[in-house]
Amino acid sequence: MTKRTDLITGLPVAEDGAAPPRERADAARNRARVLAAAEELFAAGDPAAVTMEDIAKAAGIGRGTLYRRYPDRASIARALLDEHERALQHEILRGAPPLGPDEVDPAERLAAFYAAMVDLLERHVHLLLGAETGSARYETGAYAFWHAHVRLLAKATPDPETLADVLLAPLAPELYRRQREQGIPPTRIKAALAHLARTTLPAIA
Template sequence: MSTPLMWGTPQPERADAARNRQLLLATARELLAEAGSDALTMDRLAERSGLGKGTVFRRFGSRAGIFQAVLDDNERTLQQEILTGPPPLGPGAPPVDRLIAYGSARIRFLAQNHEIARAAIDGRKQGGPRRPPLSEIHIRILLREIELPRADIDLLAGQLTFALEGPLLNQPFQSPGPNSPAPTKRFEAGWRYLVERVCSDAGAPPAPDDA
């Protein structure tokens, strides 16, 4: 199966395995560009790449794993900007500003990779592998830095992750009308509003224990 991409230093990989991974990812992108997500199957990927179907299966585990691997590879630039890029997306800005900036960057990324992300989610619903919730982890870290004493941070991180990604991925991504704002701008404005309201009691005293 495909090794999940984690923020930070990637795990070492044998030279032949790395070559096969790059070949498969490049071939997957060719198939997507030619005919969309329906054209990307295990059999077609093996045939087009010249590698055995067993190699494809061991690398990705399932058709959903192919889409997730392409999505992970596309996400490397965003991850690097979060880790070492300039603020507010990268380190150095107040955590609320970083949380807002992360949401905006994530929305734009998912809009640009909408078909791939949707295919990965649909495949997981059919029993494919679930990737580590990296977005949720990053949101949880920022929430802990904000210090919200009245909030259940673990629960809130999951709720915000779905609020950020769920509406965008669970509906068709339609083009705006001539007098409508771009869809990403609407999502970004909604995310900013939500974060500012959720974080408005930062530094407040803890809620009293229930009697």
């Protein structure tokens, strides 16, 4: 996906100007079958245990056909996540405060970002686990966007670059799944993250 920089915020965003190439009807059908099969498999159990062979079999296509479009399981999960993550990016760039841009205290914007990310995790943690296992999380375009956003919010701190990674660490999908398996509801996770935001970032004078 082509990236550009938003002129207002400086954040990296997906380039929407160029229309994607026209997709053949059979390729479109195969893509839809692959994505539907993969989402069902990711949601049914441990996403890390899902193989490309499992996805090809569930989609009713050959492995060669699958690999021509998607090199690995993570690329399929990222394709499923893309629409959801871009919707959240739009709200951060153009939406209403406190999530969107305005003269809002950085800590409150971070708390709103945390709340939105918890909602995303609650709905799509199986996809995030499929796409972001281990160090793969840091290689996605979405992580670069989240990092740039949090770094801007933390610009008044001594080391916003390093702090951004620290503040994003609680959003790791493995941690979120563990918390939910322990019976911690999303409301408690949001409250804890809001407390973290308000005690870490300095208030606007």
